[in-house]
Amino acid sequence: MDIEQIKRKVKKNLSEKRYLHTLRVTELARQLARTYGASEIHVQKAALIHDYLKETPNHELQSIIESTDDPLDILAYHPVLWHGPAAAIIAEKEFDIHEPSIIEAVRYHTTGRPEMDVVEEIVFIADYMEPARSFPGIEEVREAATKSIEQAISLALGNSIRYLIHQKATIHPQTFQAYNAYVSTLISEYGGNKIW
Numbered sequence: 001m002d003i004e005q006i007k008r009k010v011k012k013n014l015s016e017k018r019y020l021h022t023l024r025v026t027e028l029a030r031q032l033a034r035t036y037g038a039s040e041i042h043v044q045k046a047a048l049i050h051d052y053l054k055e056t057p058n059h060e061l062q063s064i065i066e067s068t069d070d071p072l073d074i075l076a077y078h079p080v081l082w083h084g085p086a087a088a089i090i091a092e093k094e095f096d097i098h099e100p101s102i103i104e105a106v107r108y109h110t111t112g113r114p115e116m117d118v119v120e121e122i123v124f125i126a127d128y129m130e131p132a133r134s135f136p137g138i139e140e141v142r143e144a145a146t147k148s149i150e151q152a153i154s155l156a157l158g159n160s161i162r163y164l165i166h167q168k169a170t171i172h173p174q175t176f177q178a179y180n181a182y183v184s185t186l187i188s189e190y191g192g193n194k195i196w
């Protein structure tokens with residue numbers, strides 16, 4: 001499917017509010033692809049599909065995840081984490097997507113993971129800092145993203161983990177692993193990693 005076809009299909013499956021979020025993420029991802037030399041087509045397709053199943057009932061997401069050989073550990077965590085992996089599973093069939101970068105960007109857009117490729121990184125950070133988002137520390141993330149996407153991601157993951165701890169929520173191990181991997185990029189500029 002081309003970008004316009006994907007857009008039409010996604011629009012049909014989402015509320016206006018969620019669709020407008022998707023369009024803002026897609027536009028920001030396109031800009032970041034220019035900055036960081038990624039495929040504009042790949043990041044736009046991934047951004048358009050990333051929340052395709054965000055409004056789908058949990059039991060349907062569960063069936064999709066159970067229909068594959070993928071690790072099922074995600075089902076042991078909060079259902080808010082299911083829409084990315086489920087959308088990644090259906091992307092090939094429903095959107096005719098075969099590019100691994102696009103599929104993985106959709107799969108990991110909520111938790112992140114260590115060593116994301118540039119398409120995954122762009123979708124992850126564009127979702128976090130699209131223009132309508134506002135939360136503590138976001139301006140620092142936006143500023144960092146103009147210079148180093150790795151540093152922006154490490155700050156974003158740190159903020160998310162802090163927020164989730166404050167909420168007394170469980171945190172998926174992938175989020176911690178991603179944080180550990182990306183925080184090492186802070187050493188020079190922010191004086192991070194002072195302990196280890």
Ligand code: DGI
Nearest residue numbers: 051054078080109110111127169170171172175
């Ligand atoms: O789908 P979006 O709202 O655009 O963004 P998202 O897919 O990044 O989902 C964000 C939500 O997911 C937010 O409420 C925080 C939550 N979240 C992210 N990582 C974790 C998590 N919730 C739990 N319980 N554990 C996590 O590791």
Ligand code: FE
Nearest residue numbers: 050051109110
């Ligand atoms: Fe999402």
Ligand code: FE
Nearest residue numbers: 025050051127
């Ligand atoms: Fe999103």
